[in-house]
Amino acid sequence: MFILSLGRSLMFALQSFWRNFWLSLATIVIIFLTFLSINFLIGINAVSDSALAAVKDRVDISVYFKPEVQEVKISEIKSHLGAMPQVKDIVYKSPELNLKEFQERHKNDANIQETLKELEGNPLGGTLVIRAGQLADYPEVLKAVDNPAYADLIEEKNYEDHQLVITRINNISDNVRKGAIIISILFILIAILIVFNTVRIAIFTHQNEISIMKLVGASNWFIRAPFIFESIFSGIIGCLLALAVFYPLLSLVQPQLASFFNGANFDLVGYFNNHLVWIVGSQLVGIIILNFISSSAAIGRYLKV
Amino acid sequence: MIHLIDIFKEFPPNTVALRGINLHIEAGEFVSIVGLSGSGKTTVVRLLIAEAKPTKGQIVVGGWDITKIKNSQVPCLRRQIGVVFQDFKLLNKKTVFENVAFALQVAGTVRSRINSIVPQVLEIVDLKDKANRYPQQLSGGEKQRVAIARALIHRPKVLLADEPTGNLDTINSKGIIDLLLKINEFGTTVVLVTHDKDIVNSLKKRVVTLDAGAVSQDQRVGKYVI
Numbered sequence A: 001m002f003i004l005s006l007g008r009s010l011m012f013a014l015q016s017f018w019r020n021f022w023l024s025l026a027t028i029v030i031i032f033l034t035f036l037s038i039n040f041l042i043g044i045n046a047v048s049d050s051a052l053a054a055v056k057d058r059v060d061i062s063v064y065f066k067p068e069v070q071e072v073k074i075s076e077i078k079s080h081l082g083a084m085p086q087v088k089d090i091v092y093k094s095p096e097l098n099l100k101e102f103q104e105r106h107k108n109d110a111n112i113q114e115t116l117k118e119l120e121g122n123p124l125g126g127t128l129v130i131r132a133g134q135l136a137d138y139p140e141v142l143k144a145v146d147n148p149a150y151a152d153l154i155e156e157k158n159y160e161d162h163q164l165v166i167t168r169i170n171n172i173s174d175n176v177r178k179g180a181i182i183i184s185i186l187f188i189l190i191a192i193l194i195v196f197n198t199v200r201i202a203i204f205t206h207q208n209e210i211s212i213m214k215l216v217g218a219s220n221w222f223i224r225a226p227f228i229f230e231s232i233f234s235g236i237i238g239c240l241l242a243l244a245v246f247y248p249l250l251s252l253v254q255p256q257l258a259s260f261f262n263g264a265n266f267d268l269v270g271y272f273n274n275h276l277v278w279i280v281g282s283q284l285v286g287i288i289i290l291n292f293i294s295s296s297a298a299i300g301r302y303l304k305v
Numbered sequence B: 001m002i003h004l005i006d007i008f009k010e011f012p013p014n015t016v017a018l019r020g021i022n023l024h025i026e027a028g029e030f031v032s033i034v035g036l037s038g039s040g041k042t043t044v045v046r047l048l049i050a051e052a053k054p055t056k057g058q059i060v061v062g063g064w065d066i067t068k069i070k071n072s073q074v075p076c077l078r079r080q081i082g083v084v085f086q087d088f089k090l091l092n093k094k095t096v097f098e099n100v101a102f103a104l105q106v107a108g109t110v111r112s113r114i115n116s117i118v119p120q121v122l123e124i125v126d127l128k129d130k131a132n133r134y135p136q137q138l139s140g141g142e143k144q145r146v147a148i149a150r151a152l153i154h155r156p157k158v159l160l161a162d163e164p165t166g167n168l169d170t171i172n173s174k175g176i177i178d179l180l181l182k183i184n185e186f187g188t189t190v191v192l193v194t195h196d197k198d199i200v201n202s203l204k205k206r207v208v209t210l211d212a213g214a215v216s217q218d219q220r221v222g223k224y225v226i
């Protein structure tokens, strides 16, 4: 009997949904826009997170040793620095490798090629490339490298902290995020109002039916439920529609993003795929709760039973 | 079956629709309620289906004190009291069958049972052959018979009819009254609110006359006297 009544409520809800099609459409559109902006927000978060991760990953300290320093000595320093808890990873590059990379990098520069040819032997020494676990660990590592005992061995140190890039990414993503949050909240508020209004109008268009239902002894929840179901229908459709539009958009944007962050390895579609259950689930639950509250408010106000 | 004990009904700020009604109707009776416009007849009907609550007094229907009935119990009461009005209150987008079935649908009756009961009730009101028509395709009398069928579908102990013939011509009116008498013969208590002198006089049944919210006459075999 309960299942039967539930089924009939759902059927009444569907009928009313079609009867007020244009109104239902307006509700769906606004919910669609709401979720589009929310998904955009999620996308922005994912992009800026992985962009930051990519940039942070590029931060390192390169220590260039003088050519005469022996590999054994460098190895010693390497194991000494490598023992620091802050150091995540430390790589030795031999003079030969450095020369090869240098030539490769300047292969179009005739002057440099000429000079290299004139030089006897390898002018470059070995290099240690050091990465810390956290950005905040670098000052500590730098201090260790500045050890006076090493001063004579080291030709040059290079610490690129990319701080500027990181701040810039943070700034941009913060601004976009703020905008997206404001727009999302705005859409959510409009959605609440429209759902409320849609249910209100649905109640007015069914006035006759409602009074007859009361007359023949329909229970209160049976009279109310279709309106709640109807608003939840619109919510679910709008939410799924937004995802259906957002996904293809994502795969369109993905290559652009990849080239913009030039090689940085991140996969927005993959991110959404991995979190699909959570994203779809929370959005559906959210819109169901929101529409339930909003339509209940309209029913409480306009449907006296 | 129906007991109205010292009923007062006020509509703020300054209308007193009923002032001290005492009315007792036994099971199986056929009672006509007459009175001038505004004398409180419809208000009595609305109190009986708990569409309004009395300001003072006690109402008992079928042994059930509905004076302070809870909202959640009103549907249960409405399934035990059938009611029809002057304006039929049918759904124009539903057929005769669907209009009657609607009362069962909302009460959670299974389809197979709906399909067996509705034709039986349509048979009683003699509309079996018009089950698939829409209200616009029916005469006023037929519409009222659909409404009566719907009111009977839950097999109520009481049928309230508030001016059921108000919109009908003499012939159709007679049809409806005959139907109400037939229903009464089956054992249902019938309360008929009417303005129609000829009908009341031809019935030769109990007549209660209301005047300004009070019972002015209550006759076993009454006449229409106003």
Ligand SMILES: Nc1ncnc2c1ncn2[C@@H]1O[C@H](COP(=O)(O)OP(=O)(O)OP(=O)(O)O)[C@@H](O)[C@H]1O
Residues within 6 Å of the ligand: B011, B015, B016, B017, B035, B036, B037, B038, B039, B040, B041, B042, B043, B044
């Ligand atoms: N909802 C209401 N609010 C205020 N006053 C009301 C309301 N309903 C009825 N009344 C008043 O109560 C009195 C009785 O009304 P009621 O409808 O019971 O009369 P009635 O006997 O059915 O009249 P009629 O024969 O015209 O149908 C009238 O004075 C009416 O104006």
Ligand SMILES: [Mg+2]
Residues within 6 Å of the ligand: B041, B042, B043, B162
């Ligand atoms: Mg009246």
